[in-house]
Amino acid sequence: MHGHKGMISIWFFIGVLLLAYGVIILGASTYYAVNPPEHPLVLANLHAGVYWGALLMLLGGIYTIKFRPGSATRL
Amino acid sequence: MPPLALLLATTRLVSLSPVDISIIALYFIMVIGIGLYLRRFTTTGEDFFLAGRDMTAWIAGLSFLAANLGSLELMGWAASAYQYGILATHWYWIGAIPAMLFLGLVMMPFYYISKTHSVPGYLKLRYGEPARVLSAVTFGFMTVLMSGINMYSMALVMKIVLGWDINFSIWVSSLTVAAYVFLGGLLSAIFNEVLQFVLIWFGAMLISILGLVEAGGWSGMVARIHQNFPGQDYTHLWSTLGHFSDNPMGIHWTGIVLGLGWVISFGYWTTDFLVVQRVLAAKDLRTAQLAPVIGAGFKMAVPFIVILPGLLALAVLPEHLMGEAQANATGGHSYNEVLPLMLARYCGPGLLGLGITALIAGFMSGMAGNVSAFATVWTYDIYRPYIKPAATDDHYVGVGRWSTVIGVLISIGTAYLVMQFLSIMDYVQALFSFFIAPLFGTVVLGMLWKRATGPGGFWGLLCGTVSSIGMWLWVKVDPSALRYVAMSVNAKDMAENMYRALWSWIICVTVTVVVSLMTRPDPTRSLAGLVYGETNIPSNAAVPIYKRPLFWAGVVAVVFVILNIIFW
The missing domain is CATH 1.20.1730.10 (Sodium/glucose cotransporter)
Structure with a gap:
């Protein structure tokens, strides 16, 4: 086995991307919740984008911190 | 798919x-x-082809x-x-x-x-x-x-x-x-x-x-x-x-x-x-x-x-x-x-x-x-x-x-x-039954049956593949052949692919078995690590x-x- 010492975990990359997506989606969905479009989507009243963005941000943040470069955690 | x-x-x-x-x-x-x-991190062949x-x-x-x-x-x-x-x-x-x-x-x-x-x-x-x-x-x-x-x-x-x-x-x-x-x-x-x-x-x-x-x-x-x-x-x-x-x-x-x-x-x-x-x-x-x-x-x-x-x-x-x-x-x-x-x-x-x-x-x-x-x-x-x-x-x-x-x-x-040539799209589903179904017959016999031989494996794979393509062509030329290949004239494309795969697998396995029994067995030492009964599989008991x-x-x-x- 060759091994990959010092390699950043894939979960860190996933965490960073989810975190970025969470921030973007939460921001955009909050804006549209405050300024609803002329033709709202089905179930727009549930503000799914706000919750989904927050979830992505939370999970992304956890993974980014847990698997940050130098961390011993490796799945 | x-x-x-x-x-x-x-x-x-x-x-x-x-x-x-x-x-x-x-x-x-x-x-x-x-x-x-x-x-x-990908400098060797093991890294590039098998992720290390x-x-x-x-x-x-x-x-x-x-x-x-x-x-x-x-x-x-x-x-x-x-x-x-x-x-x-x-x-x-x-x-x-x-x-x-x-x-x-x-x-x-x-x-x-x-x-x-x-x-x-x-x-x-x-x-x-x-x-x-x-x-x-x-x-x-x-x-x-x-x-x-x-x-x-x-x-x-x-x-x-x-x-x-x-x-x-x-x-x-x-x-x-x-x-x-x-x-x-x-x-x-x-x-x-x-x-x-x-x-x-x-x-x-x-x-x-x-x-x-x-x-x-x-x-x-x-x-x-x-x-x-x-x-x-x-x-x-x-x-x-x-x-x-x-x-x-x-x-x-x-x-x-x-x-x-x-x-x-x-x-x-x-x-x-x-x-x-x-x-x-x-x-x-x-x-x-x-x-x-x-x-x-x-x-x-x-x-x-x-x-x-x-x-x-x-x-x-x-x-x-x-x-x-x-x-x-x-x-x-x-x-x-x-x-x-x-x-x-x-x-x-x-x-x-x-x-x-x-x-x-x-x-x-x-x-x-x-x-x-x-x-x-x-x-x-x-x-x-x-x-x-x-x-x-x-x-x-x-x-x-x-x-x-x-x-x-x-x-x-x-x-x-x-x-x-848009019609190529219609044929893609058939590819799996052409190549994958007989290959499964060849691999699984190779892993589980010591008596399978080199000529048996090759001819089984070849006959399975050729027969699958042959059945596909048969139905293209004569659609009524569907009642033999897919067991029913009501069978749709998906059903035809499935039955054709099944027949080609059976043909592959049959040919592999027959040819293997007609040819000289492989020496046991050449099968170590490749076939059931000749491979020392580590136990998970611990x-x-x-x-x-x-x-x-x-x-x-x-x-x-x-x-x-x-x-x-």
Whole structure:
């Protein structure tokens, strides 16, 4: 086995991307919740984008911190 | 994989906002960034072609699944769910789970202990060069053809859904895949597949959640389907399979169990190098055995994001979707548009971008799987033995990198060929029954039957492949032959493919057995590490039960049985 010492975990990359997506989606969905479009989507009243963005941000943040470069955690 | 019929409408289904574009752009930056980062870790052949054999069970397992979870898989099966109902779930449950568990528990020890780089490589060790060459050439042909067809179909979907130019979609997405696989080889492909797997789930799951909320849960959805489509059963898995004409697929339960559940499923999940390569990258045998089990666990859940949206569309969409020809004639929406329609129904700016990114990610994970497997088989099973046998490891890594690019370019060429000759699309489903079904017969006999010999393996594989192509041609020339090949004149294309796969597997096994018994047995010492009874498989007795592949396979099997009973 060759091994990959010092390699950043894939979960860190996933965490960073989810975190970025969470921030973007939460921001955009909050804006549209405050300024609803002329033709709202089905179930727009549930503000799914706000919750989904927050979830992505939370999970992304956890993974980014847990698997940050130098961390011993490796799945 | 289902046939994703041609999409010929010209209007776009959704419009992307700058927020959506930024989400898609971030995805492309990330996958290229990962490729650039991983280049420094792929210096040897073992790194480039087998990811250093250093993957954990989770990463190998998710990558194993993601390589199969292409965007056409997502959109095509959602369309099939709208058309055929929950019957489409068979391709995820009986058409995958038993085979994935069999791979992990029974076949993986021989692949892993033999230290082969590829499935054709295993055939070389077990049966000799002729079987390897036949398998490598057919695999290479099938891989680039499938890759090109998927590429074209994906570009067409992007044109319909987003109004993107076909050439733009083909070149941008495929060159991105070529770049990150060129840079980081299988390691990069696996990393990106895990990323893509996560994105697919987060991009598609919300459709099912919101759909269930709108429909009033599962029971509300079933009630609405009965109201919208009276007299039709879309929500039972097995109870309508008693006769060919009792279900919209025109299939009998024997076709599902023997053709799909046995030959096609076992052939694909245990011998298609596209998926097996991911598991070969595991860091040890127990990890390699656990990876397909983990993949099976997630595979059982995939209908939640693929089949359920199709069923929910039956319940909540105000219009009835239709076949391609009718949609083109009337200006309505076709079955194939069901997933984008549901996406546009619930997802606003940001979420829409995430959903589209999930589709693009699905396409790229499938394509990366194809090109990384192609590069390995080309380099190790054709180039090294027949073109340049005694070169350095660096040389083969270079060949692997450039064959990645060449594989992508051939796929792009195939995509343009398909664009000119659209009928090629109709034949793609038959490829699996041509090559994969007989290959499964050859590999499984090689692993489990010591008496199988080199000539037996080669002639069995050749006869199985030729007979499958022959049966396909027979039905093309004389459609009434369907009553022999598929047991019924009512059989549809999918049923025909399944029965043809079954016959070709039987022919392969029969020829292998007969020829093997007529030829001299291989010396026992040459079979060490390759076949049951001659391989010392390490015991897991010292490992805690919750870490054993057998334990988790049992858990997955129990859930599998329960799910089939619930949706019977």
